[in-house]
Every structure is written in C-alpha cells, then in structure tokens.
Amino acid sequence: MQRVRVLEPEEMLFREGTPFQAPFIVTSGCLELILTMPDGRERVVAFRVPGEMVGLESWNRDVHRYSARAITQSTLCRLRWNKASSRRNAALMSSLLAKMSADAERNGIPWPGLPAIERVRAFIEDFRNRTDQPLPMTRAQIGSHLGMAEETVVRAMKTLRLRGTGRAMPD
Amino acid sequence: MQRVRVLEPEEMLFREGTPFQAPFIVTSGCLELILTMPDGRERVVAFRVPGEMVGLESWNRDVHRYSARAITQSTLCRLRWNKASSRRNAALMSSLLAKMSADAERNGIPWPGLPAIERVRAFIEDFRNRTDQPLPMTRAQIGSHLGMAEETVVRAMKTLRLRGTGRAMPD
C-alpha cells in the first residue's frame, strides 16, 4: 500500500462499508464524504480540504462509515496510525480527539431551522476560513450537504451576491 | 469541589463560557445542553440521560462551549480526568474518542431536509433507545433541538400517535 495517493476528479478513495485501515490527510485538492441513506439517496456529509483528515470518522469502527470521493484532483497521505499502535500513544489520541471535536463543532454551525440563506452564508464563510480555493463543488453538492434543493442554493447565493457590500463572492 | 452533584429541575450545571474543568457523567435524570446563538436566541444542542457524558464537548477548550441545565432532578458524578493527566492515559483517550464519535454519529441521523415528522420520529426512537424514561422535555425544547416550531412537533406527534400500530407513544 503506497503512502501517497493521487486521485483524479470523481475518483473514489474508499467506499462506505469497506474495511477501515488508516486515516488519510489531504495535501491538495478537495474531497467529499458521502453517506448512502436508507432510501438509497446520497447525502454529502462533509467536504475535506488540505490539512484535514479523511477516514477519521470511522476510527473506532471496523468499516468505513462514509464513502470518500475526490471533487478536484487531490493528493492524500496515508497515515501509519492504527488502533493497536495508537492505544499506546496518548499524545496522538489527544490530537485525534481535538480534530474530531473541531469537526463536530463545525457541523454544529449551520443549524437546521435557520433560513436557507443563512445556512448558505455560514457554509461559504466556513469554507473560506478553511481554504482559499474557490468553491470546487457543484451547487447540487452544496445543497445535498446543507439539506436543501440545488435551486435554493443558487437563489440564496444570488441574493447574497446582490447584498454583497463590495467583497467578491465565490466563483 | 464535590464529586457528586444533585441538580433540581431548571438548575444549571455550568454555563457557556465558564472555565472547563472536568466532564460529568449522568447517573439519573435528564439534562439539556444549550447554545446561545449570535442573535441571542437559545438552541437545545442535545439531551443527556444516565450513562452519558456532559462537558466532554469542551474537552480540548478552555471554556465550556454550551450551557448545561437539568430538566428533571438529576444526579451527576464529576470525573477526575483532566487534560494533563489524560495525556498520559491512552486508554482513557481512546474511550473518550469512542464516546465522542458515538455522539457525532447520533447527531448525524435526523438530517435537515427530511420532513418534520420523520425527524420527530427519529428523535423519539433515539431517545427510547437511550433511556426508558418518558420524554422529560417540553415540546418547545424538542422543537428547539430539531430546529422546528413547537406546534410542528405537536402536530407531528399527533399524526404519529394516530398512525400508531398499537405500541403506546411517549407521555
């Protein structure tokens, strides 16, 4: 198993349900984490940009909870950590805990029940804080992630653009 | 600082922004975690029942991210863990990681975008799986947690009750 992976757009890193081995860290590009719902439809759980982990969500499971797919061409580095080795490395565990709770914190921001436009605004702001690449995902993917229709994302971004106080909007 | 705390209904365990010291474990009753939004309104982030942790969300922070308040009379046990001691205890960290990801997994279920009735059903089912006490929180609190109006919760529960295939509904 090579340490470094290069993925072309659309290419899968791993699929939901396959055995979990080790997490990856993104060094370039952007990936999406995808969950298949009971009814067969897919939801985008999260996006990952350089400096962030992929696969950590399944750390204490046998199999991956999500699928991971590249949106743009991406490079990743497979970490050597596994459950056995890390059980003796408290510093590592501490770092994992920090990463995971940061992730949980982020997902807590765009609350359901807030107006769509607020959720879109929060999403864009968050993404900008994490990376300076222009939004690489489609409106449909944003919609899937935020739990709203693609058209609603488009309309929200339009009014945000019109409201814009001079700062340029993404893409 | 006593190890065991008994809280009356409405009583606060700690407030958002106060220094984090150690997590608690609930041994009886039920608590709510509350986040104050930028606009001043409050949202119920989560409920905690016996066997679950309170405060763990702020593990790697200086101050509490949420407030915690008792809904019914509750007893809690303060854990002796702190960041310094645990950095040398990988087994503990591993367990914390597991707790935290289980929590993240639960919060991932009632996706925004699903119809209100489905979210209410999922919430009730989840709560039943965690404890056998009848729903101790008000409809308004459920609504705040799920991001919908109190009235919507009431109506959803009514239709669920009518649909009921014989099994009794909560409360």
Add this chain to the structure above:
DNA sequence: CGACTTTTTGAAGTCCGTCAACCAGTGTGG
C-alpha cells in the same frame, strides 16, 4: 379556585421543494 405553564388546535402567510425550461461552457464526432 385563580395564576401559571404546557399542550393543542385553527387560520393565514411564507419559505422552500418540485417541475420545467433555458442558458453557458465543454467535449465529441462528422
């Protein structure tokens, strides 16, 4: 019994999802 909170119901308006169409950009084959 009142004062209070919580639950429930009704009515009206709004936000958003769905459907449908069109546009712009890109790639492909003749």
Add this chain to the structure above:
DNA sequence: CCACACTGGTTGACGGACTTCAAAAAGTCG
C-alpha cells in the same frame, strides 16, 4: 467548423410544508 450531446448554473411558476400568530384546552401548583 458546426451540430449535437451533456453537464452545471440560473430563472420562473406553483403547490405544499412549515412558521407564525392567536386562542382555547389541559395540566400544575400556590
């Protein structure tokens, strides 16, 4: 080069789900 297909973005129209507002009913506690 152009017709064509295809993907992603955008816009409009419409209906339904949900929020909001208002008020009554039901439970709680002094």
